[in-house]
Amino acid sequence: MIDGADETMTQKNMVQAINEALRLEMRRDERVVVMGEDVGKVGGVFRVTQGLWDEFGDGRVIDTPLNEGGIIGTAIGMAAYGMRPVPEIQFADFIYPAFDQIVSEAAKSRYRSGGEYPCPMVIRTPYGGGIKGGAYHSQSPEALFIHTAGLKVVCPSNPYDAKGLLAAAIQDDDPVLFFEPKRVYRAVKMDVPDEAYTLPLGEAKVVREGDSLTLVAWGAMLYEALSAAEQVAEQGISCEVIDLRTLWPLDLDTIVRSVEKTGRIVVVHEAPKACGFGAEILQLVSEKSFLHFQAPPARVTGWDTPFPYTLENEYLPLAHRVVPQLIATANY
Known part of the structure; x- marks a missing residue:
């Protein structure tokens, strides 16, 4: 962590914060390389890597073919030889061709080698709906990777967390899936330190105190949870809102402490409900x-259907869908 007394702050959105984290880590450690489809001269489809190629060149900012399995397989080989690759999958929906490489190779490398070959790599990928991307650019596949032993899964909700968590993920010796909510990329700006800093993986954050019920969310859905909490506060329902930040390893202690205070819990996520x-x-x-439960635990989620285009706002668990569940849980 940086020394808070010496830090300078600048308003940044998530794209800028992630770009800065990559730039600072690449300056700090020459083993860090960025690779993916159009990440070089173009700067990525969302311009998250813009300017990195100009500073670090072809050897460390590598434009790859459109081959997700090849991108991740190459990154695994780099990690085995001591590098710290940060491959980008252009959309989380396109990660499936690389699924075997991630779950069968990257996740198991340390275990299979008795610790001799860890796999220090960070797979960055934008996920989720909210930009009219339709069925092939809106999915939330985080549960598939949480299910796989050996992987860490991170999902920041804001620019400050994104910068600190990405730096920590790059420095980590295990493979990390870093899901970036593209709906938030340019929608939220906040003060972010200009200096390098890390935030510990595996620590959730209570972003709103309350005593009526515990409301858990991550990524873009945190803002829907906060909006719903504001609305039900007018009815005397006090929600304690927790931003997970790291999905796995899960900070269960923070959630349990909150539930033992409130007696109620609602979880919000935009992935489908089944096995979410x-x-x-x-x-x-x-x-x-x-x-400690005073009401049945509840979920507000996406539907068990393909992600729709025209009915996107009906699919996503926006605040208007969260509010009725909060009222039902609080009044049970």
């Missing part, structure tokens, strides 16, 4: 805090 990460969170909390 919300189900695992509620089960883990139930195992720890069942006797």
